[in-house]
Amino acid sequence: MAQHSLGEFEELVLLMVAALHDEAYGVSILSGLEKELGKSLNVSAVHVALKRMEDKDFVKSRFGGITEDRGGRRKKYYVITALGKRVLDEQFALRNNIYNRIPKISFG
Amino acid sequence: MQPPRKALAFLRWFCREDYLEEIEGDLVELFENRYSNLSPTKANRKFIWDVIRSFRLRNIKKIDLTHLVYPFMFQHYIKIGGRQLLRNKAFSGINIFGLSIGIACCLTLLIFVGYESSFDNFHPFANRSYRVVQQTQYPDQTLYWNTTAYPLAEAVREDFPELELVTQTAGPFQRFFTVEKEGMDDYQFELDYVLFIDPFYPKAFDLTWLAGDKNSAFQHPNSIVLTESIAEKCFGQNVSGQSILGKTIMLAGKDPMQVTGIIKDAPGNSNLRYEMLVPYEFFKQNNPYPASNWSGNYGGTTFVVTSEQQNPEVIESSIATWKKKYLTKEDDSRISYKLQPLAEIHTESLYGSSPGSYTMPSNMLQTARYVGIFILLIAIGNFVNLVTAKSVIRAKEVGIRKTIGSTRFDLFKQFTLENSLLVAISVLLALVFSIGLISQANAAFSIINLQLELNWADVGMIVFLGGITILLGTAYPAIILSSFNPLQIIKNNLPFTRTRGFSVRKAVTIFQFALVQLFVIATIIAAVQMDLFRNKSLGFTTDAVLMLPVPQSDKIETFKNQLANNPEIKDIAIGSGPPMAVNGFQLGTRFRTSDMPEADGYETEMKIGDTNYLDFYGMELISGRNFTGNKSDFDEFIVNERLLKSMGWTPENAIGRKLTINEGEATVIGVVKDFHNNSLQHDISPCVILNWNYFQDQAFVKVSNINPQVLESIEQSWKNSFTKSIYNYEFIDDSIAREYFVETLSFKGFTLFSIIAIVIGSLGLIGLMTFITTQRTKEVGIRKVLGATVSELVLFFLKEFTVLIGIAFLLALPFAYFLMQHWLEDFTYRIEMSWWMFLGGGVITLIIAGLSSGIQATKAALANPIKSIKTE
Numbered sequence: 018m019a020q021h022s023l024g025e026f027e028e029l030v031l032l033m034v035a036a037l038h039d040e041a042y043g044v045s046i047l048s049g050l051e052k053e054l055g056k057s058l059n060v061s062a063v064h065v066a067l068k069r070m071e072d073k074d075f076v077k078s079r080f081g082g083i084t085e086d087r088g089g090r091r092k093k094y095y096v097i098t099a100l101g102k103r104v105l106d107e108q109f110a111l112r113n114n115i116y117n118r119i120p121k122i123s124f125g
Numbered sequence: 126m127q128p129p130r131k132a133l134a135f136l137r138w139f140c141r142e143d144y145l146e147e148i149e150g151d152l153v154e155l156f157e158n159r160y161s162n163l164s165p166t167k168a169n170r171k172f173i174w175d176v177i178r179s180f181r182l183r184n185i186k187k188i189d190l191t192h193l194v195y196p197f198m199f200q201h202y203i204k205i206g207g208r209q210l211l212r213n214k215a216f217s218g219i220n221i222f223g224l225s226i227g228i229a230c231c232l233t234l235l236i237f238v239g240y241e242s243s244f245d246n247f248h249p250f251a252n253r254s255y256r257v258v259q260q261t262q263y264p265d266q267t268l269y270w271n272t273t274a275y276p277l278a279e280a281v282r283e284d285f286p287e288l289e290l291v292t293q294t295a296g297p298f299q300r301f302f303t304v305e306k307e308g309m310d311d312y313q314f315e316l317d318y319v320l321f322i323d324p325f326y327p328k329a330f331d332l333t334w335l336a337g338d339k340n341s342a343f344q345h346p347n348s349i350v351l352t353e354s355i356a357e358k359c360f361g362q363n364v365s366g367q368s369i370l371g372k373t374i375m376l377a378g379k380d381p382m383q384v385t386g387i388i389k390d391a392p393g394n395s396n397l398r399y400e401m402l403v404p405y406e407f408f409k410q411n412n413p414y415p416a417s418n419w420s421g422n423y424g425g426t427t428f429v430v431t432s433e434q435q436n437p438e439v440i441e442s443s444i445a446t447w448k449k450k451y452l453t454k455e456d457d458s459r460i461s462y463k464l465q466p467l468a469e470i471h472t473e474s475l476y477g478s479s480p481g482s483y484t485m486p487s488n489m490l491q492t493a494r495y496v497g498i499f500i501l502l503i504a505i506g507n508f509v510n511l512v513t514a515k516s517v518i519r520a521k522e523v524g525i526r527k528t529i530g531s532t533r534f535d536l537f538k539q540f541t542l543e544n545s546l547l548v549a550i551s552v553l554l555a556l557v558f559s560i561g562l563i564s565q566a567n568a569a570f571s572i573i574n575l576q577l578e579l580n581w582a583d584v585g586m587i588v589f590l591g592g593i594t595i596l597l598g599t600a601y602p603a604i605i606l607s608s609f610n611p612l613q614i615i616k617n618n619l620p621f622t623r624t625r626g627f628s629v630r631k632a633v634t635i636f637q638f639a640l641v642q643l644f645v646i647a648t649i650i651a652a653v654q655m656d657l658f659r660n661k662s663l664g665f666t667t668d669a670v671l672m673l674p675v676p677q678s679d680k681i682e683t684f685k686n687q688l689a690n691n692p693e694i695k696d697i698a699i700g701s702g703p704p705m706a707v708n709g710f711q712l713g714t715r716f717r718t719s720d721m722p723e724a725d726g727y728e729t730e731m732k733i734g735d736t737n738y739l740d741f742y743g744m745e746l747i748s749g750r751n752f753t754g755n756k757s758d759f760d761e762f763i764v765n766e767r768l769l770k771s772m773g774w775t776p777e778n779a780i781g782r783k784l785t786i787n788e789g790e791a792t793v794i795g796v797v798k799d800f801h802n803n804s805l806q807h808d809i810s811p812c813v814i815l816n817w818n819y820f821q822d823q824a825f826v827k828v829s830n831i832n833p834q835v836l837e838s839i840e841q842s843w844k845n846s847f848t849k850s851i852y853n854y855e856f857i858d859d860s861i862a863r864e865y866f867v868e869t870l871s872f873k874g875f876t877l878f879s880i881i882a883i884v885i886g887s888l889g890l891i892g893l894m895t896f897i898t899t900q901r902t903k904e905v906g907i908r909k910v911l912g913a914t915v916s917e918l919v920l921f922f923l924k925e926f927t928v929l930i931g932i933a934f935l936l937a938l939p940f941a942y943f944l945m946q947h948w949l950e951d952f953t954y955r956i957e958m959s960w961w962m963f964l965g966g967g968v969i970t971l972i973i974a975g976l977s978s979g980i981q982a983t984k985a986a987l988a989n990p991i992k993s994i995k996t997e
Contacts, residue, residue, distance in 0.1 A: 043151035044158075060151055061178040068144070068183060080146075086157060088128075090150030 030066040042092040075101030206543035224551040227504020229558035234497030244471035255464035257427040271476040275425040290430035292325035303375040315851040320399035321408040336366030337386025349382040350402040393576030398481035507889035514896030527611035536607035552591035638933035641886040644879035646941040646966030664800025665742035676850040687842035696827040698741035701733035707860035729811040748776040749795030752816040759817040763795040768811035804864035887977035894978040898985035906993035918986035934967040
C-alpha cells in the first residue's frame with residue numbers, strides 16, 4: 018500500500034471522480050463534494066488533489082470542447098484509472114474489514 | 126460580466142502554462158455561477174480569493190535555469206565575443222591596454238601602501254611595543270629625538286617591574302671587520318648597520334635563527350650574530366650555519382668576536398636595520414662614557430613592551446615624575462620622555478628616522494591610495510565609454526537577435542560575457558604589468574631597501590578589482606544595449622541619438638578629465654617645487670665635489686700632497702661635513718656669551734672646517750676674516766648671520782666678541798653669509814664654524830670633470846695614504862639629492878601617474894570620438910555637400926570636448942588648489958602657486974585630448990560624403 022498512498026481528501030476527490038464518471042472536472046467535483054460534505058471548499062484544493070493523483074496515475078485527464086462559457090476555456094475532464102479503482106477498492110476493503118471486527122456489544 | 130482584471134492578469138502571470146487553461150476555466154466558471162447566483166461583489170471577492178489560493182508552488186511557472194549554463198549558447202557567445210575582439214583590433218587593443226594599465230597601477234600602489242603600512246607589525250608584541258622618544262625643551266625651540274640616554278633602559282627596567290619587557294639598542298653604527306683566512310689575505314669589510322642589543326631584544330622583536338638561539342647567543346660580550354647575507358660574504362655561499370658558529374671575526378682590528386648565531390636578514394619593512402648584532406654589554410664596556418651619561422644622546426634607543434592591561438599614558442606620566450631621580454635638575458625640566466607606538470615609527474616624521482631607515486608620512490600613503498583608486502576609476506570610466514561607443518555599431522545585431530527570440534536577459538548575458546572576456550584579458554595583462562612595475566620600483570628604490578612583492582592576497586585583490594570593473598563597466602552598456610527596441614533599430618533609428626544635453630557618457634568623461642587635470646596640475650606644481658630644491662642657490666657650491674672619509678688625521682697632508690700631483694683635481698678641503706647636513710649627520714652644541722647662565726644658551730650647529738673650507742665651497746664672508754693656519758685647538762669662530770640674529774649683533778660689531786660653546790670659548794673672527802646648513806624642508810639654523818683638527822674626518826675633493834680615471838687616481842692616492850681602511854666616496858650633490866628622497870618619490874609618482882592618467886583619458890576620448898563620428902556620418906556628409914570645410918567639421922566635433930574638458934577643469938581647480946596647498950605647507954622654502962600652473966594643466970590636457978580626438982575627427986571629416994550619404 019505504501020507506494021499507493023492516498024490522503025483523506027484525495028480519497029474523497031477520487032470517489033467523486035469515479036461517481037461523476039466522465040463528467041468530472043474541477044467545478045463539478047467541487048460542487049458534488051460541497052453538497053455531500055455540507056461545507057464549502059476551495060477549488061484550488063481540488064486542483065492540487067487532482068494533479069497529485071494524476072502524477073500517481075490514479076486518474077487520467079482529457080480536454081473537452083470549447084464552449085462560450087468559462088471565458089472560452091476548455092474543461093479538463095478526469096476519469097479514474099484501473100489502478101485508481103484498485104486503490105479505492107483496497108482502501109474500501111481495508112476499512113470494511115476492520116469495521117466488521119468491531120464487537121457489537123461495545124455500543125449496546 | 127468580467128472577472129477582476131488584475132487578479133486574472135496575476136493568475137496568467139504566475140501560473141504554469143499547462144495548468145493555466147484548466148485553472149482559469151474553472152475559476153471563471155465559478156465566477157460566472159456566483160455572479161448570477163450570489164452577487165457581483167461577492168463573485169469578485171471570491172474570484173480574487175480563489176486566485177490567491179491557487180498561488181501555490183505547484184502551480185507557479187518553473188523558472189528555467191537550464192539556459193544559464195546551456196553550453197551551446199555559452200560557446201556561441203564566446204565565439205562571437207572573440208570575433209568581435211579580433212575584428213576591432215585597434216578598439217580592443219585600446220580598451221585592454223587602458224584597463225590593464227589602470228588596474229596594474231592601482232594594484233602596485235595598493236601593494237606599496239600595504240607594504241609601507243606593514244612596518245614592524247610582525248613582532249610578537251607589535252601592538253603594545255613602544256619606542257621611548259625624547260623631547261628637549263629649550264627657550265627657543267624643542268628638539269625631538271628618537272634616541273635616548275643609554276642608562277634609561279636599565280633604570281626603567283629596575284623601577285617599573287610591571288612593564289613586560291624593556292630593551293635597548295645602540296646604533297646601528299658603522300664598524301670595520303677582519304676575517305682571518307688561512308693561507309690567504311685577510312678579508313676586510315665595513316658594515317654600516319652594526320646593532321648592539323641587550324639580551325631582552327630577541328624576546329621583544331622577531332629574529333629568525335638559522336643557527337644558534339636567542340638564549341645563548343648574547344651571553345658573552347664578545348659574541349657576534351651575523352645575518353645570512355653577511356655570513357655568506359665572509360665564509361662563502363655553501364657553508365652551513367652550524368660550521369660558522371664559533372669562528373672568530375676581528376672587530377675594528379682589535380677585538381676578537383666569536384660567532385654565536387646566524388639570523389635571517391632584516392626584512393625590508395622594518396625600521397630596525399641591522400646587518401650584524403653584537404651584545405650591548407660589549408658596547409657598554411668599550412664606551413663607558415656615553416653608556417653611563419644621562420644628559421647626552423648618543424644613538425641609544427629604548428623600547429618598552431607594556432603588559433596587556435597597561436595604559437601607555439599612565440606609564441608616560443609616571444616616568445615624567447620618576448625621571449628626576451636620575452636627571453640633573455636642569456635636564457629634568459628640559460627633557461620629557463614619550464612612548465611612541467611601534468606602528469607609528471614609520472609614519473611619524475616628527476622624530477626623524479633611525480639610521481638606514483626612512484619615514485613615510487601617513488598622508489603620503491593616503492595620497493598614494495587615492496591616486497591608485499582614481500587611476501582605476503579613470504580606467505573604468507574609459508572602459509564604459511569605449512564599450513558603449515562600440516555597442517552602437519552592434520545595434521543592428523541586437524535588433525536581429527531580439528527579433529529571432531533573444532530575451533533581454535539573453536542579450537545582457539551575451540554582452541556581460543563579452544566584456545568579461547575583455548576584462549579577463551586585461552586582468553592577466555595587468556598582472557604581468559604589475560610584476561614589471563614592482564620589480565622596477567624595487568630597483569629604483571633599492572636605496573631604501575624597498576622589497577615589494579606580489580603575493581596571493583594581491584592576486585585575489587586584482588581579481589576582485591577585475592570583478593568590480595565588470596560590474597561597473599559592463600552593467601551600464603549591457604543594460605543599454607539590451608534595451609534597444611528591435612523595430613526601431615531595424616528601421617535604422619539608432620539609439621543614443623541624443624548627443625546634446627546631459628548623458629551618463631558625458632558625466633563619465635567630465636569625471637575622468639577632472640581627475641586627469643588634477644594629476645597634471647599637481648605634477649606641474651610638484652615639478653616647480655622640485656626645481657626649487659634642485660636649483661635654489663644653497664649659498665655654497667656642490668658641483669663635482671667628492672666626499673671621502675679621513676680615517677687617520679695625521680696622514681691628511683700625505684693625502685693632499687698625493688692629490689696635488691693630479692692636474693684634474695682643482696681643490697681640497699677638510700672638515701666634519703659639507704655645508705648642508707647630509708645623511709642625518711650634524712654636530713650639535715649650544716652657545717652663549719660667557720656672562721649668560723648655561724641654561725639660557727641657544728642650540729646651534731657646530732661645523733668643522735679648515736682654512737680652505739669657505740673658499741672651497743664659495744661661501745661668502747660678509748665681515749671679518751677667514752681662518753689662518755692650522756691649530757691643534759680652536760680659538761676662533763666663524764659664525765653665520767642667523768646666529769647673530771639670535772644674539773642681536775650686527776656683522777660688524779660681532780667681530781672680536783667672545784662666545785662660549787660646550788666645547789670651549791673662542792673669539793668670533795668672521796661672519797659668513799647665511800647658507801643652507803639644513804635641507805630645504807627646514808629653515809637655516811645658527812651655525813659656528815671651527816678650525817679644529819678634532820672631527821676633521823672628511824676630505825672634500827673638487828675635480829675639473831668627473832671621469833673614471835680621476836676617480837681611480839683619487840682612490841689610489843687615498844689607499845696610499847691611509848692603510849688598513851676601507852675606501853668609499855660619495856658625490857655631495859647626490860647626498861643632498863637624497864635628502865629629498867620622499868619629495869622626489871612623490872614628484873616621480875605624480876609625473877608617472879599623470880602621464881598614465883592622460884594616456885588612459887585620451888584613449889577614452891579617441892573611443893568617444895569614434896562613437897560620435899560614426900553616429901553622425903550622414904550629418905557630416907550632408908554638411909560637406911553643403912560646403913563645410915574639413916577644418917570647420919573638425920572644430921565642430923572638438924567643440925563639444927572643449928566644453929567637457931572646460932567643465933572638468935573648473936571642477937578640478939579647487940581640489941588641486943587645496944591639495945597642493947597642503948602639500949607645500951610642509952616645506953619651509955616653497956614656491957608660490959600661481960595661476961599659470963593651473964591654467965597650464967588645463968591647456969596641456971586640452972592639447973593632448975584635442976590631438977588624440979582630432980585625429981579621429983579629421984578622419985571622419987575627410988571621408989567621402991557620397992559614401993556616407995548613400996549608407997542606409
